[in-house]
Amino acid sequence: MQAYEFNIQTSERGELLIPSEIQKILQARRKARVIFLFEDDETAWKRMASETFLAGYSEKDAADDDLPANEIAKLAEQGGAFDFLADPDEDIYSDDDLKVRYR
Secondary structure, three states: OOOOOOOOEEEEOOEOOHHHHHHHHOOOOOOOOOOOOOOOOHHHHHHHHHHHHHHOHHHHHHHHHOOOOOHHHHHHHHHHHHHHOOOHOOOEEEEEEEEOOOO
8 A cells, every 4th residue: 555645725615626636647437445544633733833843942841940949949949839848657667678688
């Protein structure tokens, strides 16, 4: 089975407007499988995010390169991401669990 991927538009009556280069490939009475993938807002957003990510690093990203250490520490302290460590149920290991003791 051969696969061709292309974008199409539909007419006002909902007919598929197949590009001429694809029409040249089509043969009379040949069987084909058709899959419709309609773009929605989420699909467009995911594509944009992927394209942005794959575009790589740019100068506008430089603002994130020089975050002061004290700001990162403050975020870790106040952000709540490590609050679970204060839960006694998280303290599941003791000295008896050590395999090697370092001095």
